[in-house]
Amino acid sequence: MQKDKLYSFLFILPSIILIAIFVYFFIFWTGFISLTDWNDIFPNFNIIGLKNYIELFQNFRFQISMKNTLVFTALFLISSLILGFFLAIFLDQKIKGENIFRNIYLFPMAISLVVTGVVWRWILNPGTINNPIGLNQILDKVGLSFLKSGWYTDPKIGIKAVVIAAVWQMSGYVMAMYLAGIRGIPNELFEAAQVDGANMWQVYRYIVLPLLRPITLGAIIVLGHISLKIFDLVVAMTGSGAGFSCDVPALFMYDTTFRGNHFAQGASIAIILLLMVGVLIIPYLRYSLKSEVKR
Numbered sequence: 001m002q003k004d005k006l007y008s009f010l011f012i013l014p015s016i017i018l019i020a021i022f023v024y025f026f027i028f029w030t031g032f033i034s035l036t037d038w039n040d041i042f043p044n045f046n047i048i049g050l051k052n053y054i055e056l057f058q059n060f061r062f063q064i065s066m067k068n069t070l071v072f073t074a075l076f077l078i079s080s081l082i083l084g085f086f087l088a089i090f091l092d093q094k095i096k097g098e099n100i101f102r103n104i105y106l107f108p109m110a111i112s113l114v115v116t117g118v119v120w121r122w123i124l125n126p127g128t129i130n131n132p133i134g135l136n137q138i139l140d141k142v143g144l145s146f147l148k149s150g151w152y153t154d155p156k157i158g159i160k161a162v163v164i165a166a167v168w169q170m171s172g173y174v175m176a177m178y179l180a181g182i183r184g185i186p187n188e189l190f191e192a193a194q195v196d197g198a199n200m201w202q203v204y205r206y207i208v209l210p211l212l213r214p215i216t217l218g219a220i221i222v223l224g225h226i227s228l229k230i231f232d233l234v235v236a237m238t239g240s241g242a243g244f245s246c247d248v249p250a251l252f253m254y255d256t257t258f259r260g261n262h263f264a265q266g267a268s269i270a271i272i273l274l275l276m277v278g279v280l281i282i283p284y285l286r287y288s289l290k291s292e293v294k295r
Contacts, residue, residue, distance in 0.1 A: 027274065033269035041261045052268040062269070065247040068159040070249070073227040075163045076170075080223055081216065082165060084174025089204065091175070092182050102179075105172040114168065117236025120165035124151035142178060152238040158245025162230075162237055169233075170226070174219050181215040221284045228276050249273055 002227065034053070037046045056062050087105055091098055126131035128148065132140050136148045152161035185208065191204045231250035238246040240255075250270055257266025 004188055027168055030267045030270050030274075033264055034271050036264050038264040039262040044264075048264075052265050053272075054264060056268050056272070061247060061252055062245055062249070064244045065249045065252045068244075068246065069228060069230075069248055069273055072159050072230065073224060074168075075160060076166050076227045077220060077223050079163065079167045080174050082170045083171040084219070085178050087175040088173065088178035088182055097167045102176075105175050107172070108169045109172055112235040116165055116169050117233045117238075118245070119166070120161075121152075121237045124161055126150045126153055152246060153242060154243070155243045155245040157250075158238075158243075162234055162246060164235060166227070166233060166272060167231070170223060174223070177215050177219055178212060181212045185211055191294070216288070217284065221280060224280045225277055228280065260273050 036044060036050060036290055037048045037051075038044045039052075091102055091105075095101070101118045102199055123134045125134045126136050133146060135151070139145055139147050149157060151157055190203060193207055198206070229250055230248055231254070234246055234248050234251055234285060235254075240247040250273065253266050253269035253273070256269060260266075
């Protein structure tokens, strides 16, 4: 028994060492750098406390990027959950060609966010007034020219255009989760509800949705994690946008650290991103552990 424990420990020891070095040590190192005065190409490890964080929250661009992140996260979560849920309901009706539709909805997940950003940059490129292209050209052709927009080039829309691409990418994932959950509900519950006179809306409202709460929570965690640290989609699609209307903290961190050589301030942005993700993930982990203990 002791040998088995020793062999098991030795088997996972390389993973423990790698995680300790490349995850926790570098988190500690980033936190340390954020407290120093290293804001030049040459290292400077003089401790200045929370000065970088104070200056960061006074930075106009950082304020805009945080606001954009909140808007992006809210719209992305709500849109993906609603669209994914209704797609799951649609596929649950045993329609013909279900496998084809399911593959179509899941296909965007097979594409990297960089490719998605490039494609949607072409689609939402407004062109000019006299020569619209992309979606604007289609709207012009079908007589819906009043819906034409500057999309991501319009500061009033900005990050909302990126939401469209992100929802297109991830709504299929939500659909797959909800569909699996719906298919896992016993048919007896649906039959009992119909016997009691419940219509389809009431069945989904009072039976299906409550039973899908764990799946909804899991989807919120995954999507929220993606939205808080979104970077590649924004870089490929819009960049920081007009008047920083598409800017996000991860992009600001990249520009600050690797283009401006303000390593300490970039590290402070990274720590704030880590804390934001932690605020989302840690309560979920505690909830999961409590659920496992109750079982």
